[in-house]
Amino acid sequence: MAVSRPDIRRRPAERLLAWLVTGPLGHLYSVVADLTIMAVTEARRRGVVTKLADQPMSEPRKDSAARVCVIGAGASGIAACQVLSARGVPYDCFEKGSEVGGNWRYGNDNGVSAAYRSLFINTSRRRMAYSTFPMPEDYPDYPHHSQIARYFDAYVDHFGFRDRIRFRTEVTRVEPAPEGPGQGWDVTTDDGATGRYAAVLVANGHHWDPRWPEFPGEFAGEATHAHAYSTPDGFEGRNVLVLGIGNSACDIACETSRVSKMTFIAMRRGAYVIPKYIGGKPTDELSTDFTTRLPFALQRAVSAFMLKQVQGNMEDYGLPRPDHKLMEAHPTVSAELLARIGHGRVKPKPNIERLEGDRVRFADGSVEEIDRIVYCTGYKITFPFLSEELVSTRDNRVPLYRRVVHPDRPGLYFIGLLQPLGAIMPLAEAQCEWVADLLEGSVALPSAREMRKVIEREDRRMRKRYVASKRHTIQVDFFPYLRTLRRERERARGRGGLRARVAGRSHELRVERPA
Secondary structure, three states: OOOOOOOOHHHHHHHHHHHHHHHHHHHHHHHHHHHHHHHHHHHHHHHHOOOOOOOOOOOOOOOOOOOEEOOOHHHHHHHHHHHHHHHHEEEEEEEOOOOOHHEEEEEEEEOOOOOOOOEEEOOOOOHEEOOEEEEOOOOOOOEHHHHHHHHHHHHHHHHOHHHHEEEOOOOEEEEEEOOOOOOOOEEEEEEOOOOEEEEEEEOOOOOOOOOOOOOOEOOOEEEHHHHHHOOOOHHHHHHHHEEOHHHHHHHHHHHOOOOOOOEEEOOOOOOOEOOOOOOOEEEHHHOOOOOHHHHHHHHHHHHHHHHHHHHHOOOHOOOOOOOOOOOOOOOOOOOHHHHHHHOOEEEEEEEEEEEEEEEEEEEOOOOOEEEEEEOOOOOOOOOOOOOOOOOOOOHHHOOOOOOOOOOOOEEEEEOOEEEEEEOOOHHHHHHHHHHHHHHHHOOOOOOHHHHHHHHHHHHHHHHHHHOOOOOOOOOEEHHHHHHHHHHHHHHHHHHOOOHHHHHHOOOOOOOOOOO
């Protein structure tokens, strides 16, 4: 009997068809789908009645027997509360402090806020606002932290879920139910109570556990971390050294330079200092959903050209020349640093080589007398209620699918654990909408194996794009990441698995060439 064989002549055609579906045609399909969803969302916000706009993305959960736990009532935690409330998903939110706002609540009695008295946001209010609740039109482009705190209060009260938050209650331990994976989570609070939850949304933030550098020698003056900085009081007439070239470092260097004898700013590598405005428009608003679909090399070239026209070269100000291209490190946004350097009130220095009592020796061999050091050296990602065996945070790396889902811990989700080129709040809100879909069962996750493959792929892209640093482990691009989450929410709606393929191929970061 003759044995039939596969027709090998069809294999190239099959490969071509698969490439078209998941490549150019898939990309075109995703663009059309994204634009449709954006149009519907805008119609909802404007109150326009359309056939699509009147239909919710998914019906509210009617039969929620199991509760969800939200840890933290900061910017990401209250986004989770709003979405769960709107979907009818029962939940408990635990907040260590007595107010909402987390990191943006200056003097927060939860003890972990890094806000200082003079803090203003460095993303514009239109980019920072939740999609369901715009910031007031009378707010400035870059509001003060006190205005952001009032905005969060108004958000919570507008949607009416303040009474769902248990203030002054700290979560001390989160463990999987002893019955096994997928059977829920046991959450213990500082009053000794333990409750069983179907899912846990972790929103405790990642800017509260200071990372301290280590240098040989000893310093005889006073050293502090940016997390503890509040005002320039006590810096009057002193020689101040600020270590770092991030946003907080620039703010603190500029502020102390107004009262200090001299402020030095030292850094391990150079950075591109980006102004808050270009052409009279907030800089972050120059990037749009459309422009971020253009080739990444073109985006970078245009941005570099505009930055050079406005700022010139960094070395013209005495700053070290960056050893990387624009967009290969998290941006440093400052409207004041370059001017304070130009006024002679801030002096750039290379990295610290050694501490020598009341002096500091720098990598170029120079030595300066220093009275106070402020280390602006970032933060460790920490979950004090989760064991390291359960969720590893070694080297600030947490293996999460789409920066939200742990592939080996069903029902455990992380909200706002990312560092975008843009604001976290709208991204946290979008994450919560996706998680609500998962909780309702209207969307399913890929297999654990597929999730790990995507995690590894996106981590490769991050390593390709960014300079090696513990700061660059949770980076995403604002609009590409929003598109990725939209496509994850659309996974189950396409025929033949097309939308699932598009979702699986979506990227959180743009690079010049695929990793």
